[in-house]
Amino acid sequence: xxxxxxxxxxxxxxxxxxxxxxxxxxxxxxxxxxxxxxxxxxxxxxxxxxxxxxxxxxxxxxxxxxxxxxxxxxxxxxxxxxxxxxxxxxxxxxxxxxxxxxxxxxxxxxxxxxxxxxxxxxxxxxxxxxxxxxxxxxxxxxxxxxxxxxxxxxxxxxxxxxxxxxxxxxxxxxxxxxxxxxxxxxxxxxxxxxxxxxxxxxxxxxxxxxxxxxxxxxxxxxxxxxxxxxxxxxxxxxxxxxxxxxxxxxxxxxxxxxxxxxxx
Amino acid sequence: xxxxxxxxxxxxxxxxxxxxxxxxxxxxxxxxxxxxxxxxxxxxxxxxxxxxxxxxxxxxxxxxxxxxxxxxxxxxxxxxxxxxxxxxxxxxxxxxxxxxxxxxxxxxxxxxxxxxxxxxxxxxxxxxxxxxxxxxxxxxxxxxxxxxxxxxxxxxxxxxxxxxxxxxxxxxxxxxxxxxxxxxxxxxxxxxxxxxxxxxxxxxxxxxxxxxxxxxxxxxxxxxxxxxxxxxxxxxxxxxxxxxxxxxxxxxxxxxxxxxxxxxxxxxxxxxxxxxxxxxxxxxxxxxxxxxxxxxxxxxxxxxxxxxxxxxxxxxxxxxxxxxxxxxxxxxxxxxxxxxxxxxxxxxxxxxxxxxxxxxxxxxxxxxxxxxxxxxxxxxxxxxxxxxxxxxxxxxxxxxxxxxxxxxxxxxxxxxxxxxxxxxxxxxxxxxxxxxxxxxxxxxxxxxxxxxxxxxxxxxxxxxxxxxxxxxxxxxxxxxxxxxxxxxxxxxxxxxxxxxxxxxxxxxxxxxxxxxxxxxxxxxxxxxxxxxxxxxxxxxx
Numbered sequence: 001x002x003x004x005x006x007x008x009x010x011x012x013x014x015x016x017x018x019x020x021x022x023x024x025x026x027x028x029x030x031x032x033x034x035x036x037x038x039x040x041x042x043x044x045x046x047x048x049x050x051x052x053x054x055x056x057x058x059x060x061x062x063x064x065x066x067x068x069x070x071x072x073x074x075x076x077x078x079x080x081x082x083x084x085x086x087x088x089x090x091x092x093x094x095x096x097x098x099x100x101x102x103x104x105x106x107x108x109x110x111x112x113x114x115x116x117x118x119x120x121x122x123x124x125x126x127x128x129x130x131x132x133x134x135x136x137x138x139x140x141x142x143x144x145x146x147x148x149x150x151x152x153x154x155x156x157x158x159x160x161x162x163x164x165x166x167x168x169x170x171x172x173x174x175x176x177x178x179x180x181x182x183x184x185x186x187x188x189x190x191x192x193x194x195x196x197x198x199x200x201x202x203x204x205x206x207x208x209x210x211x212x213x214x215x216x217x218x219x220x221x222x223x224x225x226x227x228x229x230x231x232x233x234x235x236x237x238x239x240x241x242x243x244x245x246x247x248x249x250x251x252x253x254x255x256x257x258x259x260x261x262x263x264x
Numbered sequence: 265x266x267x268x269x270x271x272x273x274x275x276x277x278x279x280x281x282x283x284x285x286x287x288x289x290x291x292x293x294x295x296x297x298x299x300x301x302x303x304x305x306x307x308x309x310x311x312x313x314x315x316x317x318x319x320x321x322x323x324x325x326x327x328x329x330x331x332x333x334x335x336x337x338x339x340x341x342x343x344x345x346x347x348x349x350x351x352x353x354x355x356x357x358x359x360x361x362x363x364x365x366x367x368x369x370x371x372x373x374x375x376x377x378x379x380x381x382x383x384x385x386x387x388x389x390x391x392x393x394x395x396x397x398x399x400x401x402x403x404x405x406x407x408x409x410x411x412x413x414x415x416x417x418x419x420x421x422x423x424x425x426x427x428x429x430x431x432x433x434x435x436x437x438x439x440x441x442x443x444x445x446x447x448x449x450x451x452x453x454x455x456x457x458x459x460x461x462x463x464x465x466x467x468x469x470x471x472x473x474x475x476x477x478x479x480x481x482x483x484x485x486x487x488x489x490x491x492x493x494x495x496x497x498x499x500x501x502x503x504x505x506x507x508x509x510x511x512x513x514x515x516x517x518x519x520x521x522x523x524x525x526x527x528x529x530x531x532x533x534x535x536x537x538x539x540x541x542x543x544x545x546x547x548x549x550x551x552x553x554x555x556x557x558x559x560x561x562x563x564x565x566x567x568x569x570x571x572x573x574x575x576x577x578x579x580x581x582x583x584x585x586x587x588x589x590x591x592x593x594x595x596x597x598x599x600x601x602x603x604x605x606x607x608x609x610x611x612x613x614x615x616x617x618x619x620x621x622x623x624x625x626x627x628x629x630x631x632x633x634x635x636x637x638x639x640x641x642x643x644x645x646x647x648x649x650x651x652x653x654x655x656x657x658x659x660x661x662x663x664x665x666x667x668x669x670x671x672x673x674x675x676x677x678x679x680x681x682x683x684x685x686x687x688x689x690x691x692x693x694x695x696x697x698x699x700x701x702x703x704x705x706x707x708x709x710x711x712x713x714x715x716x717x718x719x720x721x722x723x724x725x726x727x728x729x730x731x732x733x734x735x736x737x738x739x740x741x742x743x744x745x746x747x748x749x750x751x752x753x754x755x756x757x758x759x760x761x762x763x764x765x766x767x768x769x770x771x772x773x774x775x776x777x778x779x780x781x782x783x784x785x786x787x788x789x790x791x792x793x794x795x796x797x798x799x800x801x802x803x804x805x
Contacts, residue, residue, distance in 0.1 A: 007761050007768055014762030022520070022772055025546065026779055033542030057783055058537025060791065081797040083463065187699045 076139040076235045078130045080209035085125035088162040096163025099156055102148065111167045116217040122169030127211040129161035131235075139235040169264065172215040176262040182255040184248070192247040197256060209237065214263035221257040229253075266747055267345040268335060269654050271352055275332025276647060276654070278360055279325050280730060283640075286320035287726040289313045294679070294719035299700040299709040307696035311376035314694070315391075316367060318379030321636075323398050324363045326485040329643050330439070331355065331405040333488045334432050336650060338409060340747050341426035342416045348408045355408075358401030366394025374802040378694065380478070381446075381454060383470040386798045389458035392450045399443050406440035409433045410766075424759040427511055428495040428749045434515040435487035437766060438480060441773060442523055445476025457798045464795035468535030469788040475526035476781060483522035483551075485635055489642035490514065493562045493595060496649050499750035500591035503569025508752035510561045512763045517554035520772045521547050524780035531618050535794070536784050541615060543780055548613040555606060559599060566595075568753065590665040594645035597673040601637035605630060608684065623694075626687025629680040636722075637676040641669060644729055651736045652744040659736040664728060671725035679718030682711035 005012045038044055038052040046052045054061070100111075103120075107113055111121030120128060134140040135149035136157070149157075181198075183189075188196035200210040213221065227233035228245035236242055245253075266272070293313050295301055331352075339346055346352060368390065369375040375387030413425065413433050425433075449470045456462045494511045498504055505511065527544035530536050567581055575581030586592050608630040611617045621627065651659045686708045691698070700709040762768055788794055 005761075007765065008771075012762070014760055015768060018520075018762070018768065018772065022776065025550070026543075026776065029543045029546035030539070030779075033546075034539035037542060038539065053539070056537050056539025056542075058535070058540065058787065082799050083797065187702075190699065190702055191704055 073234060074138040076130065076134050076237060077137060078133050080126060080130065080237065082208040084208065085129060085158070085161060085165075088125060088166060092159045092162040093166045094163075095155075096159035096161070096166075099160050100163050103160070106144070110170060111164050112170045112172065112215075114173065114217075116219045118217070118220055119170075119172070119215055120164040121167035123164050123212055124206070124210075125158075125161040125165035126209060127161075128164050129157050130209060132157040132160065134235040140233065169212075169215065171264055172261070174218070174261045175215070175264060177264065179259055179262045182252065182259050184252050184256060185259060189247070194244050194247055201260075213260040216260055218257040218261040221260055222253055225253045225256070265343050265345075266336060266339050266653055268339065268349055268352070269656075271346070271349065271356070272332045272336045272650075273654050274356055275328045275335070276650075278356075279328035279332065280647070280733065282320045282328070282363065283325045284726055284730055286317045286325065287723055289317040290321075291719040291723040293317065294716045297696055297698060298712045298716045299698075300713055300716055308373055308376060310696035311378070312370055312373050315370045315376050315378050319366055319370065319395065320363070322379050322481070323395060324359065326488075326635075326639070326643075327398060327402045327439075328356075328359060329646070330435060330484065330488050331359070331402060333491070333646055333650075334405060334409055334436065336654075336747075337428045337432045337491065337749075338412045341429040341432075341749060342412060344416065346408070347412050347415050351404050352408060355401040355404030358404070359398050362394045362397025362399075362401060364394070365397060366391050369394075369802075372802075376801055380474060381449070381470070383449075383454060383457075383465045383467045384796050384798045385801050386454060386457045386465065387801045389455060392455050392458055396447065396450055396455075399447060403440060403443070406436045409436035424756040425764050426749070427505075427508055427752070428491055430512055430764075431487065431491045431494065431515045433766065434519045434769075435484060435491075437770060437773075438487065438519050438522060439484040441770075441777070442477050442480035442484060445473045445526075446478075449473035449477075463798055465798050466788060466794045467796055468533065468794055469785065471530060471533060472527070472536060472781070472784055472788060475529045476523070476777075477526070478529050479526040479548075480522040482631070482635065483518050485639050487515070487518065488646060489598065489639045490518075490558060492642045492646050492649075493558060493598075495749035496646065497562060497591055497595045497750070498565040498569065499748065500649060501566065501569040501586050501589060503565055503572055503750075505750045505752040506561050506564035506568060508754070508756050509759075509763060510557055511752075514554040514557045514561075516763075516769050517557075518551070519766070519769045520776065521550045521553075523773055524776040525551060525613075527780070527784070528613050528618070531615055532622050535788060540780065540784050545613055545615060547776070547780065549610075552606065552610065555602070559602070562595070562599065565750075588662065588666070590648050590662060590669060591645050593666055594641050594648075594669050597669060598638045598641045598645075601633055601641070601673065601676060605634035605638055608633065621687050623692060624687035625691045625693050626684050628693045629683030629687060632683070633676060633680040637673070637680065641672055641676075644669065644672070647729075647733060650747070651733065652742075653747040655737055655739075656741055656743065657736055657739040658742045658744075659732070659739065661732050661735055664732050664735075668725050668728040668732060671721055671728065675718050675721030675723075675725055677718070678721060679715050682714040682718075686711045 007015060010016050034053045034056045035049055038046060038056045039049075044052075044055060046055060100107075106115055106117040107120050108115075111123075112119045131140060132149050132152060133154075135142065135145045136152060138146070152160075184194065185197045188194045188199070197213075199205050200207040201213045202210075206212075224233060225245045225248065228236065228241045229248070231242060234242060248256075293310060296305055296310060335346055335352060366375075369388035370391055372388075375391035377385045377387040377391070381392075410433055413429060416429075417423075417425070453465055453470050453473070457465050494505060494514075498506075525544045525548040527536055527541055528548045531541055566585060567575070569586075570581035570584045573584050573586070575584030587596075608626070611621065612627065612630060648659065648665055687693075689708055689711075691705075691708050691712075698705055698708070698712075700706050700712075
């Protein structure tokens with residue numbers, strides 16, 4: 001019927017019908033999706049048709065500033081990425097070694113101490129850097145650490161972090177690898193929305209910003225978990241640790257602290 | 265007229281070898297994350313395995329089947345040797361080498377990003393380079409099919425293009441255009457990051473690009489199956505195709521509306537506006553149309569064959585069908601799985617219903633039922649039908665073939681029905697470990713265990729399939745006669761130019777892509793603050 005007729009011509013019935021039907025469907029679905037359906041939702045509080053189209057098309061809009069609640073405490077300004085400080089340079093490590101002499105009284109000359117202050121030898125550089133930075137900005141407060149950090153430059157903190165991550169992890173006096181893994185470490189508690197500790201802190205996987213916990217003092221770990229639970233320590237990004245610690249039982253906190261202290 | 269038998273056989277053998285290996289991985293995956301396995305494996309191996317299984321089954325296996333079958337269609341239906349034989353071999357080698365290049369980093373654990381890439385996760389660059397090689401290899405096929413058609417048309421002006429070739433070229437165009445999305449994502453977004461030239465990536469834009477490929481790729485997988493429905497099935501059961509024009513319209517509809525619908529995979533993604541999600545949902549609804557047309561036409565063709573064999577009554581004709589014929593059996597089982605899978609698909613495409621099953625095991629169950637079930641069972645049928653003509657040897661293990669097809673059907677139902685069910689219970693997908701001792705998870709333990717049994721049945725069926733093919737390869741030589749496709753009840757002598765060419769349909773396909781994807785892609789490209797730091801998988805370990 002249309003062999004002689006050119007295909008791309010409105011007089012060709014195949015052309016007219018297929019293009020016509022496609023355009024009608026596209027226009028109707030656009031009208032419904034971009035205008036009718038958004039306007040039918042009072043929650044969107046749209047001011048008119050153009051507003052509806054922009055909203056449904058996904059045009060980014062600035063959130064009204066007035067509604068944001070500002071916290072009454074300082075929050076961490078460190079942006080963590082998985083690749084952060086993964087490639088240290090030797091000069092930075094050397095400078096860090098000099099600076100670290102100030103820290104040795106509590107953290108040990110080799111980054112390991114029995115003073116119940118954290119062992120820093122072999123700690124991920126990003127972790128040490130973030131904590132120092134948070135002490136400096138006031139996002140984390142500690143009577144001893146805060147005055148040290150206030151006067152540090154950004155480079156000082158980077159150097160210290162690089163130095164401590166360079167030091168080898170040393171077996172502690174509490175090592176006992178035969179201690180069974182508490183369930184909270186391997187499987188977490190899904191009903192309480194607690195991920196396994198090991199999925200961030202090392203046994204199964206390491207996530208950006210999560211410290212290595214092996215060999216840390218049990219007293220220290222327990223105190224920090226309690227501080228997270230009570231909300232006195234709150235520089236964890238998006239409340240990751242506070243949400244976990246709040247839902248942990250005191251027995252679980254004890255078990256975790258003892259378990260990690262005994263790990264290499 | 266099959267002249268390049270070695271070329272076609274090479275495609276099929278590589279496809280089925282890859283399929284066999286990936287099937288073993290699939291069965292292992294079903295087992296390790298089930299309650300039948302006590303947890304003592306490194307979950308990293310699970311993700312390696314999923315990446316290898318998905319890349320092999322999604323990119324390599326169906327692409328090779330479509331290519332090999334496409335070359336066979338070109339030679340048989342146009343009755344002339346393939347133009348561009350060397351290019352075809354080059355394409356085959358690119359796919360083969362690309363598959364190896366991609367699989368090495370995956371096996372080493374450097375690219376456990378799953379076959380859907382999931383930026384901001386970024387793996388070893390060679391994985392992506394390998395995938396690109398597979399796609400480029402298939403693009404040679406995409407180019408060769410229209411070239412062969414054009415050269416035939418030059419010599420046969422005004423004649424209707426044979427249906428099988430028309431559908432085959434539609435499939436080639438569909439794949440050529442739909443692969444562009446993932447190609448853009450890999451070449452301009454992921455590879456620069458994987459090679460260390462950039463450290464951030466716009467994950468939202470990458471997902472939009474991938475959705476461009478992700479849905480229509482399923483129709484690319486489906487087209488060989490539909491070609492088999494229309495052009496092998498009626499002939500194999502001794503009947504005729506009910507309507508040639510209906511077949512052409514179905515393939516044209518796939519070409520036009522399979523593409524601009526991918527955003528229904530992004531219903532839960534915040535970077536695409538709700539209006540565009542709705543538009544894609546509407547077109548997803550439309551793509552059910554060619555499938556409904558096909559089911560009607562194929563059932564009508566079966567009825568014609570049955571009545572020719574003396575079938576009587578409103579339903580009595582069903583009993584007169586040649587059920588012992590493996591092609592009859594495969595097509596019937598395929599249509600049953602297509603029915604269930606299609607019904608599940610209608611749930612996925614609805615924004616409201618999707619929210620209850622999004623990212624659950626329901627989705628994994630759905631695409632295994634459609635692709636692994638309805639589509640792959642017809643790949644078996646294509647192989648069974650073509651094999652004697654390719655090898656020049658008899659393929660007579662009919663009992664074994666029927667057992668294999670039944671096992672595949674039963675295995676797929678036993679695997680995917682519980683899979684859908686645990687999805688409704690809320691079991692998330694893409695996880696290596698589930699704590700079945702947990703009261704919230706334990707009700708899923710029985711269904712997951714059932715799926716494992718289904719997986720083992722599928723593995724058995726896969727092994728039987730390879731046994732049948734190998735037996736066909738070593739059987740005594742016998743001339744099988746000329747291979748031919750089904751003819752329609754009314755063979756077209758004159759045909760409207762619209763049903764005999766692709767210009768209009770390609771214009772509509774590209775036009776709809778621009779309408780449905782133009783703004784979401786343009787907006788994300790224009791926004792500068794949508795990049796996030798890449799997460800390197802396998803680095804620093």
